[in-house]
Amino acid sequence: MLRILLLSLGTLIIILSCVWGGMALWFQLPWPLPWRVGLIAVWVGAALGMLWLAWTGTVWPGLAGYALMFALLMLWWGSLEPSHERQWADDLARITQGDIRGQQATLHNVRNFHWRSEDDYDVRWETRSYDLGSLRSVDLITSQWGMPGIAHILVSFGFDDGKFITFTVEIRRERNESFSAIGGFFKQFELNVLASDERDAVRVRTNVRGEQAHLYRVEMPEQAMRDLFVAYVEEANRLSAQPRFYHTVTANCTIIVYNMMEQIVDGLPMDARLLLSAYLPSYVKDVGGLADEPLETLRARGDFTERARRAGDDENFSRIIRRGVPGWESIR
Structure with a gap:
């Protein structure tokens, strides 16, 4: 026996x-x-x-x-090692890098594509500067493409002058390569931390790829906002210096952000919703990061998909998608 x-x-x-x-x-x-x-x-x-x-x-x-x-x-x-030397898709060809001196942040390789379709776009990479002393908001954006329980996570930072910069942790796709959750377990993709103009980062998902997007204003002290911004820049700089593989569970668009936030906010619990990323707003609300309204209300009022599609390439895109969102009542 x-x-x-x-x-x-x-x-x-x-x-x-x-x-x-x-x-x-x-x-x-x-x-x-x-x-x-x-x-x-x-x-x-x-x-x-x-x-x-x-x-x-x-x-x-x-x-x-x-x-x-x-x-x-x-x-x-x-023996399989991550690399920066591959034939990358145009929109992931670069990794954002940043310099922070005091309150001044300068970001290099900020993506600002003008999208007409998935295959028709104007390539624009820019250098931008931001005064962290005028940082006033952090928004969590979720974008769902049909996989149950899974959403892509973007974090958008807003400044006094009405400008927004959006950070996203992406798989770094090669040309003619598409996302595979299973492939993400087997070193198929490298990681990319990318800063984009918000109109680029959001429109490519809602208006070009047909995804469903929601925006939630996160309640954070201003110092924590600045710390999170700096954490994104430092993570991007590390990736730029040393490539790293994406992993569907341990190194994805939510876990990387959780690891950054864990250094800023003490006692953040691990939770299954960090893996089932479509439920991340529920987690953020439970740890006190969202407005004191029912989650269903925040989700319904934060659904900006149709507003984004109607706005198109409007220069007031960021204001338009925030109309009616809790915490952004002053936006008209």
């Missing part, structure tokens, strides 16, 4: 690790489809062969043979 129990446990481990290894090969081998499928078939066949040996009486050679196979796979896996 003990032998059968150990063999059953070993079989489960081999099956799970074999599936993981097959997916790692699928997402990382730069080969044509037939070659990838062929090697994965060899990998699975060899694993099944080791299992057959183990169950037919040659237990330790079978298990040791698979352990050697998996060790070689992990050596290959460990």
Whole structure:
């Protein structure tokens, strides 16, 4: 019975690790489809062969043979390093960098594309300066594209002069590459921290990609707002100096922001809503970061999707999308 129990446990481990290894090969081998499928078939066949040996009486050679196979796979896996040198999509070709001296922040590689469609746009990268002493607001923006429970998270900073700059943590797509939540477990993408003109960052999602967006004004002390802005700049600078892989669970658009906020606000709890990012506003409300109104009201009044689509490229875009949003009652 003990032998059968150990063999059953070993079989489960081999099956799970074999599936993981097959997916790692699928997402990382730069080969044509037939070659990838062929090697994965060899990998699975060899694993099944080791299992057959183990169950037919040659237990330790079978298990040791698979352990050697998996060790070689992990050596290959460990050799995969993130890089800045790839053929990037135009809108992710650069990483924002920043210099902060006292209250003055200068951002380089701020994206300000003019979007007509997903494939038709004007490429504009700019350098912009901001006085952190005039920083007055932080807004959480969620953008949903149809995956249940999942939203992309953007954070927008507003200043006394009515200007807004939006930070977003993105997968850094290569040309002709699209997002894959599963691929995000297998080193398919690098990370990018990007500052964009708000009209660019929002319109590409609501007006071009057809996503559903909501805006929530976050209640934060002014010093915490400045600390969060600086944290974004420092994170972007780190990524610019040292590339890092995106990970669907441990390094995504919410966890990166949570890690920054954890350094600013003591005692922020971990929560499943940090992974199910469409529910992040509920988490922010529970930790005291949103207005004292029912979440359903904040969500309904914060839905600016149709306002964004009607506004188009209006120069007052940021004011238009905030009309009626709790905390922005002064906007007309």
